[in-house]
Every structure is written in structure tokens, then in C-alpha cells.
Amino acid sequence: KMYDWLAGKSNLKPSRYLRAKDAKKSFPMLKAKGLRGGVLYYDGQFDDARMNVTIAMTAIQQGATVLNHVEVTDLRKENSRLVGATVRDRFTGEAFPVKAKVVVNATGPFCDHIRHMDDPQAPKMLSASSGIHIVLDKRFSPPATGLLIPKTEDGRVLFLLPWLGHTLVGTTDNPAKIESNLKPTEEDIQYILRHIEQYFDVPVSRQDVLSAWSGLRPLVSNPKASDTAGLSRDHIVHVSDSGLLTVTGGKWTTYRKMALDAVDHAVKVGKLSPLGPSRSEVVPLMGAVGYSEDLPKRLQKEFGLAEDVAQHLAKAYGALAREVATLAREGYGQRLADAHPYLEAEVLYGIRHEMGYTVTDVLARRTRLAFLDIGSARRALPRVLEIMGDELGWDPARRREEEQKFEDYLSDLPDFAKPQENGAEARAARSA
Ligand SMILES: Cc1cc2nc3c(=O)[nH]c(=O)nc-3n(C[C@H](O)[C@H](O)[C@H](O)COP(=O)(O)OP(=O)(O)OC[C@H]3O[C@@H](n4cnc5c(N)ncnc54)[C@H](O)[C@@H]3O)c2cc1C
Structure with missing residues (x-):
């Protein structure tokens, strides 16, 4: 209720208490044993890489x-x-x-x-705390409901959320050294998996982890604090x-x-002379103008896109999805990886309109394939290299260099180092 009060007029919907059986109905993967009830509340979510690029492109536009x-x-x-x-x-x-x-x-x-x-x-x-996220298949959460355990037995927050067609699970909160190539440790991954087993009725194994990454939270220092x-x-x-x-x-x-x-x-x-007060509250981000709820349907109809692809493009690019769909129609309409909605067209769009210069830019920071499913990202690499190489005029040496850099980017992740059959593609192939 405090949450509703703080959200004020921006509240999406009012929260409510759930009895144990209703909590279980909302999130069937939750363990029934020891469950007394829950609170249902509404929140927003986003793809932070897409948001970041969109803010940068909007700044350029301004x-x-x-x-x-x-x-x-x-x-x-x-x-x-x-x-x-x-x-x-x-x-x-x-x-x-x-x-x-x-x-x-x-x-x-x-x-x-x-x-x-x-x-x-x-x-x-500042000091920093590191937190990891792991990605599991979508079957680990209901399609539109996430679950947050505000205080696990060791006082941390644990959540399972439906995210970009997968399940995002986090997180850890450990004091960390400030370094740029932070990677999740095997211990962190196992910590999350242990906690999933503790609170949820779904058997989960290390093989189910499609991807994992670690980030740094900047925290304003308090020298007396012992816990970040x-x-x-x-x-x-x-x-x-x-x-x-x-x-x-x-x-x-x-x-x-x-x-x-x-x-x-x-x-x-700087004793600057602004033209007026800040307008950023009312400046729409790129792709916002012309966006409407029925955009995925319109994309499907106009460009003959599959439903999941149309949904993804509308979410990731807003009204600019039409530009990506146009590139798809011009010969770049194949998926980068089976069982994922990312299109070849997004590689070209990322280079031409979103300052994508490297394979890692495109596979990790314009599309989210490398974050969601490392195995599939690896399998998409040859085609991405081909599209980028042809568009940017890369010679064979530059192509090899890019390939190596992408491999370096992935290779520190403990068990993702070698191509393995744990991706959505592999499962799709098995079930086909
Ligand atoms: C696991 C985890 C979960 C989180 N969950 C949430 C959440 O649910 N909601 C939420 O609101 N926030 C969340 N955060 C926090 C949020 O991501 C960060 O607080 C936020 O990204 C900080 O933004 P920033 O722009 O200050 O720094 P950053 O996003 O870290 O950006 C700093 C940038 O500066 C660049 N840089 C560094 N040095 C140089 C240099 N010498 N020259 C040029 N550029 C440089 C870096 O490359 C980087 O791009 C989470 C963070 C983590 C780690």
C-alpha cells in the first residue's frame, strides 16, 4: 500500500494482498509449503540497452x-x-x-x-556493489507475472521476471572492486540457482542457464557501512x-x-544562458511519436512479419520498427537465430542508425541476443560478421579480429566458453 501511495497518480494499478492459494495461482512455480500469502503489485520493465541507445539517439536528434x-x-x-x-x-x-x-x-x-x-x-x-542476472527459458515464469522475494533467508532480494521472451533471475549484492570487465562467477550463478530451488517448485540445473552477466551499482560511500x-x-x-x-x-x-x-x-x-527551462520531461524519445498499441498487428499485416518478430520490433524500436521492417523486406528478413525474434535487418539498422561499430555492439548492445542466449549468439556470429563486413567494408583481417573480440567478450563466462547445446535453438531443434 505504501508502494501505491508513493506511486500516486503514476500507479499502474492498485496493489492487493493475496491469500496463499491465490499467490500460487498467480505464480504456479512458487512452493506451496510454508507459503502464507503474497502481495500483487504492478510495475514497468524495459530493455536497458534499447533505452540507453534510444536516449543517445534522441540527444543527437536534439x-x-x-x-x-x-x-x-x-x-x-x-x-x-x-x-x-x-x-x-x-x-x-x-x-x-x-x-x-x-x-x-x-x-x-x-x-x-x-x-x-x-x-x-x-x-x-563511491563504492560499488556487483549484482548478477541469469537468464532461463520462459517456462520458468508465467508470461505476464514476475515474483519478487523481498528478503531471502540471507536478507537479499530474489526475483524471477518474464523478460524479452525469457525469464530473468537476480540478483546478488556483493561489495566489488571497480573494474570494467566484470564477469559473474560460477559461485554467484550457483547462489541464484540454490535460491530458486529453495522458493520454487521448478527443478533447475546449470544447463538451464542460457546466459549470465554482472553489473556494478554505484553507491555513495558511507565509511561506516559494512554491507553494501x-x-x-x-x-x-x-x-x-x-x-x-x-x-x-x-x-x-x-x-x-x-x-x-x-x-x-x-x-x-558554467554561467550558461539556457534558452529556457528543461524540456526533457516533454521531449518524446525517438520512436515514441507514431507508436500505438496496435503497432505489432499493423507490422504483421503490412510486412508479413511473424507475430513474435512484430511484437519484438514494436517494443524495441517503437514507431521506428517500420524502418527495420523495411530493411527486412529488402532482403534482410531472416532471423539471426532460430527461436529468437531478432532479424538480420537489425544488424544493418544498428550500423546505419545507432552507431553500432563492432559485432559486440550489435549482438550485445543493440539487440540483446548475447545477453539472452550465448549459444545462439555464437551461432549467429558468421552471418553478423558477413552483414557488417559487407556494409562496413571490413577486410578478412578485420573480420577475424572482430570474431576474436566477440569471443573474448564471451569467453570469461565460466561455462559458456565453448559452444554447447544449452540454447533455445538446441531445445527447439530437439523438440522439432
Ligand atoms: C544487477 C543490477 C541491477 C540493477 N537494477 C536496477 C533496477 O531495477 N532499476 C534501476 O533503476 N536501476 C538498477 N540498477 C542500477 C543502474 O543500472 C545504475 O545505477 C545505473 O546504470 C547508473 O547509471 P550511470 O549512468 O550513472 O552509470 P553507468 O550506467 O555505469 O554509465 C557510466 C558510463 O561511463 C562510461 N565511462 C567510464 N569511464 C569512462 C571514461 N574514462 N571515458 C568515457 N566514458 C567512461 C562507462 O563506459 C559507462 O558507459 C541496477 C544495477 C545493477 C548492477
Whole structure:
């Protein structure tokens, strides 16, 4: 009820208490033994990679210049004030300066690294906790209901959610070193599997895990805290003596408020003259204009797409799904992997319209295939290489390099290192 109250007018639907038998009906996989009841509440979900790309593309549409695969290696000062940064192109290795009236450090868990470029003595602002997600087949959850256990026996949160045609299960919350190529450990995966068995009536084995990944949560430090679950998830804005504006510690849910606060501070720090108050609350993200609930049906009718493909394209691209469907009609209409709705057309669209430059960009950050099913992503690799290579004019050496980089990206994952028969494709083939 507190949740309803906090959601106010934005509440999707009111929550209600469920008796044990109704809880079991809503989520049949739940163990009946020891079950006393539950609370049914409504929440939204999204594909964070699609959201991230869409925000970047919308920023470009609004006049921003966006660079990917480019990193800040140093900050530039004049008379002790920041005047820009030195950045390095990760492909060419070329470094070049960028002038700026205000430098905003929005590097999440890595923000102290940038702050130390500004002031090597700056005290650390953040610690990080790592959390993993694993992906299981859709049969592990009902199609439109998730389940959250707010406090497991060891005080963690456990959830099973229907997500992108699969079941997403998470998560862990462990103090972590801040590093960029974080990978889930076998121990983390086993921890989640053990907890599924404890609360759910579905036998689950390591072979059912299609994919797993780990992420860092930026947490505003409290030196007295011994457990990262108790640290603040709220964002803070900090301005250093030289004018470095750091915004960090927030969540996806609060991203727009984080941006608003950061820009308001930037106006003051840089003595900027904004044309007016922030409009981001009313600026639709790309693909929002022209979207309607019946878009999947219209795509099916107009382009002859399969139902799951039309649903996926509408969800992932909004009204821009028509552009992807047009590419599909022009000869890129095959699925990248059986039993998944991703199309060859999305590879081309990712390169042409969403700044996709590498195979990993396309398979992990434009489509979600590598996150959902590593085996299927591997099997899709040759065709993705072919489409990207032809479109971008890659020579055989570059194709081999891309293949190796994608393999490196996947290979640290404990049991996903070799092609194996645990993907949806393999199961589809078995049941055919
Ligand atoms: C397991 C897990 C579950 C979560 N669940 C939720 C949830 O349900 N709801 C929710 O709202 N939030 C959730 N979060 C939190 C959310 O994902 C993060 O808080 C959020 O991504 C932080 O956003 P950010 O932009 O500050 O940092 P990030 O998303 O980490 O982005 C920082 C960016 O800075 C870049 N960068 C770093 N160094 C440099 C450099 N030198 N030069 C250029 N770029 C650089 C990085 O490459 C990265 O792209 C979850 C996080 C985890 C790990």
C-alpha cells in the first residue's frame, strides 16, 4: 500500500494482498509449503540497452554530438579551472582535445577515476556493489507475472521476471572492486540457482542457464557501512574547486531527474544562458511519436512479419520498427537465430542508425541476443560478421579480429566458453 501511495497518480494499478492459494495461482512455480500469502503489485520493465541507445539517439536528434568507443584520458585546465578534456579514440588510438565550458562526470561507478584526474587527492566518493542476472527459458515464469522475494533467508532480494521472451533471475549484492570487465562467477550463478530451488517448485540445473552477466551499482560511500545493501542508491551532484561536475549514485528509474539536476548545476557552474527551462520531461524519445498499441498487428499485416518478430520490433524500436521492417523486406528478413525474434535487418539498422561499430555492439548492445542466449549468439556470429563486413567494408583481417573480440567478450563466462547445446535453438531443434 505504501508502494501505491508513493506511486500516486503514476500507479499502474492498485496493489492487493493475496491469500496463499491465490499467490500460487498467480505464480504456479512458487512452493506451496510454508507459503502464507503474497502481495500483487504492478510495475514497468524495459530493455536497458534499447533505452540507453534510444536516449543517445534522441540527444543527437536534439543537437548533441555523441561519440562512442571514445574515452576520457585526462582533463584540461587553464588557471586551475577546467576547460575541457583529452579523449582517446579506442579504435585508432588517436587522442584529441575537446573544449568545454562545463565538464560533467557521469561515469557511474568509475566517477572517482575521473575525479582523480582533476584532483589526485580527492577523497573517494563511491563504492560499488556487483549484482548478477541469469537468464532461463520462459517456462520458468508465467508470461505476464514476475515474483519478487523481498528478503531471502540471507536478507537479499530474489526475483524471477518474464523478460524479452525469457525469464530473468537476480540478483546478488556483493561489495566489488571497480573494474570494467566484470564477469559473474560460477559461485554467484550457483547462489541464484540454490535460491530458486529453495522458493520454487521448478527443478533447475546449470544447463538451464542460457546466459549470465554482472553489473556494478554505484553507491555513495558511507565509511561506516559494512554491507553494501545498506548504502544509498540516491544520486548526488558534486562540484569540485576546478568546476568538475560529478553526478553519480542514481538508478535507471531516476535517470531523468539525475540529468535535470546535473544540467541545472552545469548552468550555474558554467554561467550558461539556457534558452529556457528543461524540456526533457516533454521531449518524446525517438520512436515514441507514431507508436500505438496496435503497432505489432499493423507490422504483421503490412510486412508479413511473424507475430513474435512484430511484437519484438514494436517494443524495441517503437514507431521506428517500420524502418527495420523495411530493411527486412529488402532482403534482410531472416532471423539471426532460430527461436529468437531478432532479424538480420537489425544488424544493418544498428550500423546505419545507432552507431553500432563492432559485432559486440550489435549482438550485445543493440539487440540483446548475447545477453539472452550465448549459444545462439555464437551461432549467429558468421552471418553478423558477413552483414557488417559487407556494409562496413571490413577486410578478412578485420573480420577475424572482430570474431576474436566477440569471443573474448564471451569467453570469461565460466561455462559458456565453448559452444554447447544449452540454447533455445538446441531445445527447439530437439523438440522439432
Ligand atoms: C544487477 C543490477 C541491477 C540493477 N537494477 C536496477 C533496477 O531495477 N532499476 C534501476 O533503476 N536501476 C538498477 N540498477 C542500477 C543502474 O543500472 C545504475 O545505477 C545505473 O546504470 C547508473 O547509471 P550511470 O549512468 O550513472 O552509470 P553507468 O550506467 O555505469 O554509465 C557510466 C558510463 O561511463 C562510461 N565511462 C567510464 N569511464 C569512462 C571514461 N574514462 N571515458 C568515457 N566514458 C567512461 C562507462 O563506459 C559507462 O558507459 C541496477 C544495477 C545493477 C548492477
